[in-house]
Amino acid sequence: MTLPVTPPAASRGRLVRAPLIAAAAGVGALALLHLRDPHVEGAYGFCPFLVLTGQPCPGCGGLRAMNLLTRGDVAGAVSSNLFAVSLVLVASVAWLVWFLRRARAIPAPYLTWSARTVTFAALAVVAFGIVRLTPWGAWLAP
Template structure:
């Protein structure tokens, strides 16, 4: 059997959706862990090495508290913990929902495909967020 004959063979729905369903299950497991084990207790998930070394908040500081608040559907608390983490969570959920039908059409479709420009833009936003949240002007971004 040649490679073209293997590639032309239709893929079952289960095989096409296996990876997205496993990713979704992993996300639900992480959300359940964050819901039942409160990150607001100091040290419950360890400490941020960046914050320990520099005394500054990194772009992820407050992200676990934001995710915990999202599991309680408390959007205001989540946004005040880390607005960037809330935006990332929303983007990931939307990407996952869009990924399901795309996988049915093309079993090799990826959840997220970033171009180098988008990757640089995301890193730029994270850097700007970090700088802003560690200044007096962006103190309300601090966790």
């Protein structure tokens, strides 16, 4: 008769590795957006949405918003893309929860995503993209 073998517990360093790598990637992306200004036309190539529709896309507004956030201009960032600024706040809190769980040696996944959560998030992105192109949502567009 053999006894079941339990796997060894992961060290805290190993547990916090993924949150720290994610943070480094986020800081790297923000550094790129700080150094290469998306307000300059053509800085990141062309926007297919803008070319096809003549309307500024939420993604371009998100790039401009992150650039302005890295420069400390919160009001300008909110006026460029309120949704992106809100998303940064939500992502920061989610990252902090993930990091703290891992630092306390709780091998929890990043977040558990239900189908309802994913559907709600997708609908929120689509709704923002549509509403900002309407007369009553024009204040959401840059």
